[in-house]
Amino acid sequence: MTASSVAHAAARAPEHDARTLIADRVAGQSLPAPFYVSRDFFDLDVDEIFSKSWLFVATEAEIAEPGDYVTITFSTRSVIVARDDDGRVRAHHNVCRHRGARLLTDPSGSTGTFVCTYHSWTYGMDGRLEFADAQAPGFDRSCYSLRSVHVRSIAGLVFICLADDPPADIDEVAAIVEPYLAPHRLAEAKVAKQTDLIEDGNWKLTMENNRECYHCDGHPELLNVFFPTWGYSDTGSIPSRLGPVYDRYRRVTSEQVEIWDRHDLPHSRIEQLDTRPTGFHVEREALDLAGESFTLDGSAACGRLLTDIGEARLGRLSMHLQPNMWLHVTSDHALVFSVIPIAADKTLVRTTWLVHRNAVEGVDYDLDHLTGVWETTNQQDADLVALAQSGISSPAYVPGPYGPSEFQVEAFVNWYVTMLRRRLDIPTTGTASDAASA
Ligand code: FES
Ligand SMILES: [Fe+2]
Structure with a gap:
């Protein structure tokens, strides 16, 4: 550190x-x-x-279909774990890139987009900002994707890590336990x-x-x-x-x-x-x-x-x-x-x-x-x-x-x-x- x-x-x-x-x-x-x-x-x-x-946060069964999500909240942290339109499991910080409002308040659900309650900034399941009303000319939506969180699935078990550099040994652990779980x-x-x-x-x-x-x-x-x-x-x-x-x-x-x-x-x-x-x-x-x-x-x-x-x-x-x-x-x-x-x-x-x-x-x-x-x-x-x-x-x-x-x-x-x-x-x-x- x-x-x-x-x-x-x-x-x-x-x-x-x-x-x-x-x-x-x-x-x-x-x-x-x-x-x-x-x-x-x-x-x-x-x-x-x-x-x-x-951290283990969900089973893939909880987010079986594109648009399914769960939120995991502890202390001041909140993370969205979702299945995107391509079927990939994604994790994003549950914090709007406009002025920081918590995006999702339900513990789980299904949606097509993440819409912020405050000023309706709208994000795709992949975290990209798709809509932000009434912005100045030149506003570049691509700069305001949700901040992503490291995520990986091991045999249907979803893990996240909030650190910039997560412990690298997860690959070794996955290689050992996957044959047991698969x-x-x-x-x-x-x-x-x-x-x-x-x-x-x-x-x-x-x-x-x-x-x-x-x-x-x-x-x-x-x-x-x-x-x-x-x-x-x-x-x-x-x-x-x-x-x-x-x-x-x-x-x-x-x-x-x-x-x-x-x-x-x-x-x-x-x-x-x-x-x-x-x-x-x-x-x-x-x-x-x-x-x-x-x-x-x-x-x-x-x-x-x-x-x-x-x-x-x-x-x-x-x-x-x-x-x-x-x-x-x-x-x-x-x-x-x-x-x-x-x-x-x-x-x-x-x-x-x-x-x-x-x-x-x-x-x-x-x-x-x-x-x-x-x-x-x-x-x-x-x-x-x-x-x-x-x-x-x-x-x-x-x-x-x-x-x-x-x-x-x-x-x-x-x-x-x-x-x-x-x-x-x-x-x-x-x-x-x-x-x-x-
Ligand atoms: S804080 Fe989310 S749209 Fe403004
Ligand atoms: Fe016990």
């Missing part, structure tokens, strides 16, 4: 001595309270994390349902909560099919009460590997969560019971499978991407999550259920059956995040230790702190490793 942006960022966060807290972060522990509760850190997160990383044909899917849940917690608590299954006793419905041994890396650390489940997990996994291999589906775990700017994790895992879907008995909830593979028992493909997404894909549907910060203690969790585009509600699937387990799970997670935010807001809070099964929480926090150190030019004085490479 430039010297002036370092100075600007530092000047904004003197209250809690943010630079010292970032430099001193101790590996293996939850973060000090200001990271989760202060406005200074919220602004830092918006400026240094959410404005400089690749068989599920997400780009051709349709949205069965989308929910917006506002969690009463900092966005990092939302991400941290998703990175471990230590709390999974709080998800009795999900645990019908989700193995609660997730996150334990060796048998020695698995609690004895989970021993029988772990034995079943290993047996089911070996059966599942045979099926994946038979269909040439990549399934190895690849984990680069804090070793690159676009940190990620991808793998396939078995599901319990019927092993097909996130239902109470594990059987597929949609009769029309997403894939062309005529096999319902595919377990789940899971992927995490720093800083704001995770997904699960089963044979019959995909569940895609995005996390958008609203305030230091408020976070939007958007969940999108995708099914085959020709699947018919009421015929191929019952919507409540398809979404029930995760709608319940999402609310349970929201309640846990709110509990964490409440406790951390108390002056009595001090950081506590992560256990072995919380290694992905540590990886997320390490990635986050490493990005702040790098982007704010803060030397490391704590014990966390500064591992992410440029």
Whole structure:
């Protein structure tokens, strides 16, 4: 970053001595309270994390036709993601080039042009200014296109980056994860349902909560099919009460590997969560019971499978991407999550259920059956995040230790702190490793 942006960022966060807290972060522990509760850190997160990383913002299914758009808004930023007349996915800043009015105020819609409410400047889906009434002679419309935002789709998942120079490793990450995602044909899917849940917690608590299954006793419905041994890396650390489940997990996994291999589906775990700017994790895992879907008995909830593979028992493909997404894909549907910060203690969790585009509600699937387990799970997670935010807001809070099964929480926090150190030019004085490479 430039010297002036370092100075600007530092000047904004003197209250809690943010630079010292970032430099001193101790590996293996939850973060000090200001990271989760202060406005200074919220602004830092918006400026240094959410404005400089690749963000997952939509599925292509949400903008299936030319003219379809969604808007993504956080803090003072707002971005239009749209499909243009040629079918390309575009992203523009949602700011009129006349006198700056916000162009679109709806979260989604379909239109032929973007018309500014203020003085009717009108833009094409590609961002070019098409109409500006009563301008002086010589006015050159071509100079006033909407400011574009970097955008790219990975197997039907749309990512944007607001930085002038986005992290270049997105190409490497895409090359790794696309073979996992492509068989599920997400780009051709349709949205069965989308929910917006506002969690009463900092966005990092939302991400941290998703990175471990230590709390999974709080998800009795999900645990019908989700193995609660997730996150334990060796048998020695698995609690004895989970021993029988772990034995079943290993047996089911070996059966599942045979099926994946038979269909040439990549399934190895690849984990680069804090070793690159676009940190990620991808793998396939078995599901319990019927092993097909996130239902109470594990059987597929949609009769029309997403894939062309005529096999319902595919377990789940899971992927995490720093800083704001995770997904699960089963044979019959995909569940895609995005996390958008609203305030230091408020976070939007958007969940999108995708099914085959020709699947018919009421015929191929019952919507409540398809979404029930995760709608319940999402609310349970929201309640846990709110509990964490409440406790951390108390002056009595001090950081506590992560256990072995919380290694992905540590990886997320390490990635986050490493990005702040790098982007704010803060030397490391704590014990966390500064591992992410440029
Ligand atoms: S601010 Fe948009 S037309 Fe004037
Ligand atoms: Fe959870």
